[in-house]
Amino acid sequence: MYKWQYQYWLQSVTGIKNKTKQKLVEYCGGAEEVFFIKEKQLASIYGILPEEVQAIAESRKIWDFQKQTEIFLESGISMVTIEEEAFPERLRYLTDCPYALFYKGNYPKNTERTVAIVGARACSSYGRAMALEIGEALSACGVSVISGMASGIDSFGHWGAIKGDGKTYAVLGCGADVCYPRGGRQLYERILEKGGIISEYLPGTAPVKWQFPARNRLISAFSDVVIVIEAKEKSGSLITADFALEQGKDIYAVPGRVDDVPSYGCNALIHQGAGIILSVKELISDLNLDMDKTSVEKEKRKKLLEKEELMVYSCFGLHTKNLEDLVQMTGLSASELSDVIVRLQMKGFLEEPFKNHYRKK
Amino acid sequence: MYSKVTTAVICGLESLSVSVEADVSNGLPMFEMVGFLSAEVKEAKERVRTALRNCGYQLPAKRITINLSPADVRKSGSGFDLPIAVAILAALEVVDIKMLHNTLVLGEISLDGSILPMKGVLPMTAKALEEGMTKCIIPKQNENEAALIPGITIWAVENIKELISYLNGKNYERKADINIEETQIKNITPDFAEINGHRTVRRACEVAVAGMHNFLMIGPPGSGKTMIAKRIPGILPPMTEKEQLEVSKIYSICGMLPKNGGLVQERPFRSPHHTISPNGLSGGGSIPKPGEISLAHLGVLFLDELPEFKKTTLEILRQPMEDKQICLVRQSGTYCYPSDFMLVAAMNPCKCGYFPDRSRCNCRDTQIEAYLGKISRPLMDRIDICVETPVICYEELTGKEKNESSAEIRERIMKAFERQKQRFCGTNIRYNSQIPSGSIEKYCKLDTKQKKFMKKIFQSMELSARGYYKILKTARTIADLENSEEIQQKHLNEAVCYRMIDKKYWE
Numbered sequence: 130m131y132k133w134q135y136q137y138w139l140q141s142v143t144g145i146k147n148k149t150k151q152k153l154v155e156y157c158g159g160a161e162e163v164f165f166i167k168e169k170q171l172a173s174i175y176g177i178l179p180e181e182v183q184a185i186a187e188s189r190k191i192w193d194f195q196k197q198t199e200i201f202l203e204s205g206i207s208m209v210t211i212e213e214e215a216f217p218e219r220l221r222y223l224t225d226c227p228y229a230l231f232y233k234g235n236y237p238k239n240t241e242r243t244v245a246i247v248g249a250r251a252c253s254s255y256g257r258a259m260a261l262e263i264g265e266a267l268s269a270c271g272v273s274v275i276s277g278m279a280s281g282i283d284s285f286g287h288w289g290a291i292k293g294d295g296k297t298y299a300v301l302g303c304g305a306d307v308c309y310p311r312g313g314r315q316l317y318e319r320i321l322e323k324g325g326i327i328s329e330y331l332p333g334t335a336p337v338k339w340q341f342p343a344r345n346r347l348i349s350a351f352s353d354v355v356i357v358i359e360a361k362e363k364s365g366s367l368i369t370a371d372f373a374l375e376q377g378k379d380i381y382a383v384p385g386r387v388d389d390v391p392s393y394g395c396n397a398l399i400h401q402g403a404g405i406i407l408s409v410k411e412l413i414s415d416l417n418l419d420m421d422k423t424s425v426e427k428e429k430r431k432k433l434l435e436k437e438e439l440m441v442y443s444c445f446g447l448h449t450k451n452l453e454d455l456v457q458m459t460g461l462s463a464s465e466l467s468d469v470i471v472r473l474q475m476k477g478f479l480e481e482p483f484k485n486h487y488r489k490k
Numbered sequence: 491m492y493s494k495v496t497t498a499v500i501c502g503l504e505s506l507s508v509s510v511e512a513d514v515s516n517g518l519p520m521f522e523m524v525g526f527l528s529a530e531v532k533e534a535k536e537r538v539r540t541a542l543r544n545c546g547y548q549l550p551a552k553r554i555t556i557n558l559s560p561a562d563v564r565k566s567g568s569g570f571d572l573p574i575a576v577a578i579l580a581a582l583e584v585v586d587i588k589m590l591h592n593t594l595v596l597g598e599i600s601l602d603g604s605i606l607p608m609k610g611v612l613p614m615t616a617k618a619l620e621e622g623m624t625k626c627i628i629p630k631q632n633e634n635e636a637a638l639i640p641g642i643t644i645w646a647v648e649n650i651k652e653l654i655s656y657l658n659g660k661n662y663e664r665k666a667d668i669n670i671e672e673t674q675i676k677n678i679t680p681d682f683a684e685i686n687g688h689r690t691v692r693r694a695c696e697v698a699v700a701g702m703h704n705f706l707m708i709g710p711p712g713s714g715k716t717m718i719a720k721r722i723p724g725i726l727p728p729m730t731e732k733e734q735l736e737v738s739k740i741y742s743i744c745g746m747l748p749k750n751g752g753l754v755q756e757r758p759f760r761s762p763h764h765t766i767s768p769n770g771l772s773g774g775g776s777i778p779k780p781g782e783i784s785l786a787h788l789g790v791l792f793l794d795e796l797p798e799f800k801k802t803t804l805e806i807l808r809q810p811m812e813d814k815q816i817c818l819v820r821q822s823g824t825y826c827y828p829s830d831f832m833l834v835a836a837m838n839p840c841k842c843g844y845f846p847d848r849s850r851c852n853c854r855d856t857q858i859e860a861y862l863g864k865i866s867r868p869l870m871d872r873i874d875i876c877v878e879t880p881v882i883c884y885e886e887l888t889g890k891e892k893n894e895s896s897a898e899i900r901e902r903i904m905k906a907f908e909r910q911k912q913r914f915c916g917t918n919i920r921y922n923s924q925i926p927s928g929s930i931e932k933y934c935k936l937d938t939k940q941k942k943f944m945k946k947i948f949q950s951m952e953l954s955a956r957g958y959y960k961i962l963k964t965a966r967t968i969a970d971l972e973n974s975e976e977i978q979q980k981h982l983n984e985a986v987c988y989r990m991i992d993k994k995y996w997e
Binding site for chain 1: 687688689690691692693694708839845846847848849850851852853854855856876877878880882886943946947950968980983984986987988991
């Protein structure tokens with residue numbers, strides 16, 4: 130029997146607080162000792178509740194070492210416990226720090242600069258664009274992006290980081306070997322190329338509702354700065370922001386228009402004193418990072434546009450416009466406009482997130 | 491005594507002549523009918539016997555045998571009553587059999603001897619003329635329909651007594667002259683001038699109709715999809731006389747010709763509700779009747795709320811859209827109906843309908859994909875032009891700006907039709923949308939620069955081969971609308987703008 134097999138068992142025990150697990154290990158001297166300690170002695174430890182003693186006793190009885198070891202080894206997931214030197218420093222002082230972490234790939238090093246990008250699942254194309262842009266800019270500056278791999282902003286944050294050729298880590302609310310949402314398989318694989326998938330849950334744990342708010346504390350704990358892009362009035366992302374506040378992290382929010390429902394939470398955060406993201410450039414300099422040259426190039430390319438194209442292009446701000454809006458704004462006929470739009474699209478100035486909706490690239 | 495009368499039965503779209511033979515001989519008194527009869531034809535026996543008695547012709551206590559031949563074709567429909575009655579009268583020598591030579595007899599009779607209208611008179615009369623008949627005896631109410639076929643004498647009769655007098659030498663006089671032009675009431679279709687804003691959709695609509703391209707509108711509820719679709723009949727160019735006859739035949743079989751007579755002059759516009767059954771769409775029954783796709787022949791089939799249609803119903807469209815006809819195989823034979831229609835469809839982008847407006851749409855990505863995924867990829871591939879119909883803002887909605895009327899749009903479309911007619915002269919292609927992929931090179935020539943552009947489009951937009959050809963065909967129509975022989979870069983650009991919604995939403 131190896132030490133880690135007992136550690137794996139200790140992490141699997143539910144019904145006792147993470148704090149208690151730490152205390153037990155400190156008191157007994159290791160997970161193996163916790164497994165073999167007598168119930169009477171266990172109950173005498175100060176601060177341990179009778180139901181927690183019960184929970185440990187129960188799980189000791191039913192735990193099948195051989196079977197569980199097989200499951201763990203087969204999953205190909207690594208484990209790091211708080212007992213080890215390698216355990217992330219950032220988590221160590223968390224009030225509700227998990228006893229062990231499971232991960233695939235890597236987890237952020239102590240010296241790595243990290244930023245969390247979180248936001249709504251049902252995001253607008255504005256949010257999507259911001260998440261991609263911020264993710265890309267940050268990772269181009271060598272910052273790792275941390276998020277939860279949920280659909281919407283989380284995913285786009287990861288994708289942005291992948292586009293910027295940087296590291297990105299996903300903290301899941303299910304087992305690290307479970308790809309949730311299921312449609313995110315491609316993203317899951319891409320994250321593993323440079324970064325990693327992290328979870329405090331045992332391999333194979335199914336995604337359960339209550340586990341997701343809990344993993345948000347890990348997302349904020351892993352990051353130096355938390356960026357919220359699009360959060361409705363009641364949003365899981367605001368939970369992450371609350372955790373970040375508790376943990377003393379910097380919070381930035383992407384502002385939205387006052388009547389944009391998906392931006393209400395962000396604007397509220399700014400109201401409460403979160404940092405405002407005026408532009409990606411400003412954000413980079415706020416974080417004392419080196420700006421890369423991409424946006425300068427864009428300005429240069431703009432000079433190549435024809436008069437009509439420039440006119441149409443100038444109608445675009447951060448928000449998406451549809452053809453009908455543009456017909457009104459430019460006064461061009463529908464056929465002329467569609468011609469110009471496709472030209473701009475092919476020159477790489479515009480993209481089409483949804484049928485006949487266009488946006489600056 | 492023996493007599494023979496000719497009548498007809500509808501088989502699909504074609505009419506088949508049937509001879510009704512009557513024999514009255516000595517023997518046990520009975521009335522026997524043979525010849526593969528359906529239930530409604532068997533019932534003719536009682537109707538004929540009673541109607542004749544009520545007209546004063548008591549059937550003698552003899553053995554009466556009726557045979558309808560050819561015996562291997564199932565006889566169905568209500569039009570056999572009159573020919574049977576006439577055949578019996580001829581066999582009894584009440585009427586002159588010579589008068590029935592080369593004559594087609596059609597009609598249902600009621601117990602008091604009056605003659606009731608029936609379906610399918612138009613194709614039957616047309617067929618009779620082809621077969622060298624000289625006279626048609628038809629119900630009075632079907633007179634207008636049969637009058638559409640010139641070159642054949644029509645006797646439109648109201649009751650049996652009247653018919654007997656004609657057959658016995660009384661001169662037939664047409665009761666009232668009908669003037670088709672006058673009797674035809676023009677359908678009042680709503681006008682495009684009533685639509686404010688929506689300039690892109692109007693334009694896309696014009697392009698779609700000009701090349702009879704299948705057309706899809708995606709937009710939130712209340713954005714005007716149905717309103718625009720309802721105005722499409724107003725910009726459809728008129729049908730040629732040959733086309734009118736083609737459509738009228740289908741409507742005749744279904745008994746849907748205008749009551750006051752005349753051909754179907756306007757292109758059909760059919761908009762079945764989304765609860766329609768597969769058979770309702772394709773045509774069905776043991777002797778299949780034409781379905782909505784055939785009733786929309788040479789016109790428009792409008793499917794509102796496309797994803798709400800049952801999947802099995804929608805998938806039926808695939809094959810008729812390619813072949814321009816549907817062949818229904820039944821135990822009694824194969825029935826082919828034409829189905830050369832332009833599909834116009836409207837749908838919401840997601841369940842709640844407001845995507846991509848995230849302040850109103852709360853649907854998850856997977857839900858949106860599931861909603862759009864209700865339409866299968868193969869069906870989507872058959873749609874040439876797709877546009878978004880945005881919600882129109884208040885200023886646009888109440889704007890006083892004068893909009894183009896349907897008549898102006900229609901004029902341009904007719905010119906484009908003319909160009910297509912000249913181009914496809916001598917081929918079986920009617921419109922740009924029907925150019926087969928093999929002839930694309932011939933009809934949609936591109937120069938080297940444009941070819942390079944299309945290559946770039948093909949790669950960057952991840953087009954399928956079908957999608958690529960569709961852009962070229964649409965560009966051809968746009969060029970036709972501008973009266974340009976060559977496809978120019980701007981035509982291609984506009985066509986690219988109307989291409990089908992991106993792949994990522996359809997998987």
